[in-house]
Amino acid sequence: xxxxxxxxxxxxxxxxxxxxxxxxxxxxxxxxxxxxxxxxxxxxxxxxxxxxxxxxxxxxxxxxxxxxxxxxxxxxxxxxxxxxxxxxxxxxxxxxxxxxxxxxxxxxxxxxxxxxxxxxxxxxxxxxxxxxxxxxxxxxxxxxxxxxxxxxxxxxxxxxxxxxxxxxxxxxxxxxxxxxxxxxxxxxxxxxxxxxxxxxxxxxxxxxxxxxxxxxxxxxxxxxxxxxxxxxxxxx
Amino acid sequence: xxxxxxxxxxxxxxxxxxxxxxxxxxxxxxxxxxxxxxxxxxxxxxxxxxxxxxxxxxxxxxxxxxxxxxxxxxxxxxxxxxxxxxxxxxxxxxxxxxxxxxxxxxxxxxxxxxxxxxxxxxxxxxxxxxxxxxxxxxxxxxxxxxxxxxxxxxxxxxxxxxxxxxxxxxxxxxxxxxxxxxxxxxxxxxxxxxxxxxxxxxxxxxxxxxxxxxxxxxxxxxxxxxxxxxxxxxxxxxxxxxxxxxxxxxxxxxxxxxxxxxxxxxxxxxxxxxxxxxxxxxxxxxxxxxxxxxxxxxxxxxxxxxxxxxxxxxxxxxxxxxxxxxxxxxxxxxxxxxxxxxxxxxxxxxxxxxxxxxxxxxxxxxxxxxxxxxxxxxxxxxxxxxxxxxxxxxxxxxxxxxxxxxxxxxxxxxxxxxxxxxxxxxxxxxxxxxxxxxxxxxxxxxxxxxxxxxxxxxxxxxxxxxxxxxxxxxxxxxxxxxxxxxxxxxxxxxxxxxxxxxxxxxxxxxxxxxxxxxxxxxxxxxxxxxxxxxxxx
Numbered sequence: 001x002x003x004x005x006x007x008x009x010x011x012x013x014x015x016x017x018x019x020x021x022x023x024x025x026x027x028x029x030x031x032x033x034x035x036x037x038x039x040x041x042x043x044x045x046x047x048x049x050x051x052x053x054x055x056x057x058x059x060x061x062x063x064x065x066x067x068x069x070x071x072x073x074x075x076x077x078x079x080x081x082x083x084x085x086x087x088x089x090x091x092x093x094x095x096x097x098x099x100x101x102x103x104x105x106x107x108x109x110x111x112x113x114x115x116x117x118x119x120x121x122x123x124x125x126x127x128x129x130x131x132x133x134x135x136x137x138x139x140x141x142x143x144x145x146x147x148x149x150x151x152x153x154x155x156x157x158x159x160x161x162x163x164x165x166x167x168x169x170x171x172x173x174x175x176x177x178x179x180x181x182x183x184x185x186x187x188x189x190x191x192x193x194x195x196x197x198x199x200x201x202x203x204x205x206x207x208x209x210x211x212x213x214x215x216x217x218x219x220x221x222x223x224x225x226x227x228x229x230x231x232x233x234x235x236x
Numbered sequence: 237x238x239x240x241x242x243x244x245x246x247x248x249x250x251x252x253x254x255x256x257x258x259x260x261x262x263x264x265x266x267x268x269x270x271x272x273x274x275x276x277x278x279x280x281x282x283x284x285x286x287x288x289x290x291x292x293x294x295x296x297x298x299x300x301x302x303x304x305x306x307x308x309x310x311x312x313x314x315x316x317x318x319x320x321x322x323x324x325x326x327x328x329x330x331x332x333x334x335x336x337x338x339x340x341x342x343x344x345x346x347x348x349x350x351x352x353x354x355x356x357x358x359x360x361x362x363x364x365x366x367x368x369x370x371x372x373x374x375x376x377x378x379x380x381x382x383x384x385x386x387x388x389x390x391x392x393x394x395x396x397x398x399x400x401x402x403x404x405x406x407x408x409x410x411x412x413x414x415x416x417x418x419x420x421x422x423x424x425x426x427x428x429x430x431x432x433x434x435x436x437x438x439x440x441x442x443x444x445x446x447x448x449x450x451x452x453x454x455x456x457x458x459x460x461x462x463x464x465x466x467x468x469x470x471x472x473x474x475x476x477x478x479x480x481x482x483x484x485x486x487x488x489x490x491x492x493x494x495x496x497x498x499x500x501x502x503x504x505x506x507x508x509x510x511x512x513x514x515x516x517x518x519x520x521x522x523x524x525x526x527x528x529x530x531x532x533x534x535x536x537x538x539x540x541x542x543x544x545x546x547x548x549x550x551x552x553x554x555x556x557x558x559x560x561x562x563x564x565x566x567x568x569x570x571x572x573x574x575x576x577x578x579x580x581x582x583x584x585x586x587x588x589x590x591x592x593x594x595x596x597x598x599x600x601x602x603x604x605x606x607x608x609x610x611x612x613x614x615x616x617x618x619x620x621x622x623x624x625x626x627x628x629x630x631x632x633x634x635x636x637x638x639x640x641x642x643x644x645x646x647x648x649x650x651x652x653x654x655x656x657x658x659x660x661x662x663x664x665x666x667x668x669x670x671x672x673x674x675x676x677x678x679x680x681x682x683x684x685x686x687x688x689x690x691x692x693x694x695x696x697x698x699x700x701x702x703x704x705x706x707x708x709x710x711x712x713x714x715x716x717x718x719x720x721x722x723x724x725x726x727x728x729x730x731x732x733x734x735x736x737x738x739x740x741x742x743x744x745x746x747x748x749x750x751x752x753x754x755x756x757x758x759x760x761x762x763x764x765x766x767x768x769x770x771x772x773x
């Protein structure tokens with residue numbers, strides 16, 4: 001099935017009716033990232049000893065996260081999400097609303113909503129696609145008026161997080177696969193669709209659609225955007 | 237008091253045409269951000285601009301006289317009532333070219349109008365730049381245009397750029413008899429009075445085109461900014477023979493029925509350069525030794541400078557334009573006076589067309605002030621503006637050759653011309669057919685959220701604008717048999733555009749003669765300063 005989706009060629013796509021705008025979230029629409037979110041959960045979960053343990057562990061791991069993020073986003077995700085192990089599902093869902101109000105909402109870039117509104121006026125289905133966890137992103141998706149959210153899903157057993165993400169992990173090249181599958185399932189043309197990201201790690205996702213755009217790009221993505229004549233936006 | 241000899245030369249029509257002889261001096265022409273000095277073949281007709289008309293001796297008095305003695309309307313002060321809502325719309329940075337020295341004429345008009353409004357108890361005043369789908373002007377450009385005092389008093393809440401993509405900022409009025417969409421800026425539509433402050437650089441500008449084009453949106457512009465309308469216009473520099481203007485007039489009349497619009501139109505002379513580049517205003521026959529020395533010095537300095545620095549330098553040379561007329565009142569009678577003054581400055585009578593026409597291509601167009609003249613803009617200059625600087629009859633014969641001098645570098649400004657980049661690299665290699673481009677891609681670009689965002693929040697031209705640039709050249713493309721880019725530094729830009737290229741002007745002339753025959757007539761149009769040929773057949 002996956003193989004079939006991967007074979008969707010641009011030449012077939014124009015026959016499809018719809019179009020979508022796929023937005024990466026961290027760094028593209030908001031200035032925070034998955035580590036901020038985990039930090040918030042760590043600071044607000046369990047007893048004082050637990051808070052101290054998780055907070056300290058996060059601090060100690062920060063350089064490791066940084067290096068892994070640079071080396072391989074997939075390994076980073078697997079390693080990072082292990083930190084969630086043992087956290088209560090109920091607590092995480094409850095805290096996600098506070099996280100949105102206290103951390104994520106103030107971090108939304110000032111022009112992000114304008115761009116999303118413009119995509120909707122252009123007839124696009126608005127889809128957020130992010131490596132963050134779904135319960136963390138749902139309030140944001142509702143706030144921005146997104147039609148769909150594609151995010152990582154934490155595995156819970158007996159009401160507690162196992163620290164493992166239900167595959168496929170939404171990152172790098174997998175984002176492109178997921179976008180292809182989404183377009184196939186929703187009768188959306190890849191060629192007519194838009195993708196927005198801030199990072200060169202989303203290169204595959206950007207090249208999967210017909211209308212890629214670099215948003216607040218890092219140096220590598222800015223260079224790529226210049227090479228391929230992609231528009232460059234600044235939402236900050 | 238000018239000596240008799242000078243006066244005679246100034247008012248002698250025939251002195252604008254020089255036929256090149258064996259001993260004639262080489263001609264100075266722009267080559268982008270450089271100058272070329274070229275010998276032209278014997279017999280080449282060199283067409284020069286008229287000398288600058290005298291400016292009005294007292295600009296403020298002329299403005300006051302115009303608004304107190306308007307055409308077809310009551311004086312401005314009689315239209316004002318305390319508490320009314322007024323919108324003052326201004327032409328954007330695309331006019332004039334090059335940008336004029338401060339104080340800009342718009343500042344001079346505003347200083348008088350805003351004072352009159354304040355004295356009349358009118359406090360609800362907004363200044364809106366009528367930029368249509370052009371890029372938003374930057375804060376610094378806006379300040380330069382109106383001066384520090386007005387800027388401080390009105391920016392940013394009451395002095396801003398028109399936003400053609402603001403879903404709440406546009407009002408659609410009734411359609412014209414030809415079913416053309418009429419849409420204008422909501423603030424203007426809901427005002428008790430709209431005052432439009434115009435600078436008329438060429439006869440294409442002003443009149444109904446001011447509000448109907450400057451304060452509208454994409455849907456309304458589509459009515460006339462399309463390939464068929466351009467093909468049906470003999471020259472859009474002569475409103476009477478232009479389908480484009482017939483459409484804007486229909487739209488403008490609907491606007492005039494719904495809004496009270498008081499136009500203040502200004503004409504300027506063609507004094508585009510002064511010292512140290514004053515030699516650009518002269519015929520080469522009139523050059524002094526000092527002029528030649530300055531020219532050579534400039535050429536040498538330019539040869540040592542990187543292109544970006546040359547661009548920066550040229551955009552810091554402001555034109556010492558003088559205002560030749562101020563006219564105010566209702567749209568049509570006011571604009572009629574403006575057109576008369578405009579033709580008085582620009583019209584150069586020419587006997588007969590030419591097989592080959594040569595233009596020196598300058599560094600600036602209406603769409604790249606403080607930016608790069610990218611390949612699409614080179615195209616619009618050659619086949620849109622320079623080709624159309626006539627009064628209905630083109631200077632070049634049907635099937636003739638246009639030669640222009642420009643490096644045709646493949647450079648785009650990603651901030652100002654983002655949609656141009658995709659248009660040039662993705663669409664033009666597929667087709668140069670303007671109708672096909674319009675049908676297949678225009679709406680896609682116009683509605684592309686990234687381009688709309690860059691237009692609204694950045695300083696980029698709208699997604700539809702590169703299409704307009706291509707349509708603008710449609711008239712010329714349909715008419716000429718060949719276009720040669722002399723001095724093009726690469727092969728691919730001329731190839732994508734459908735032009736030939738040569739290294740030198742001599743080679744270009746040889747190629748054009750090969751195409752049109754050895755006896756082909758040649759004209760060189762010495763622009764800038766601006767002129768418009770009045771071809772008599």
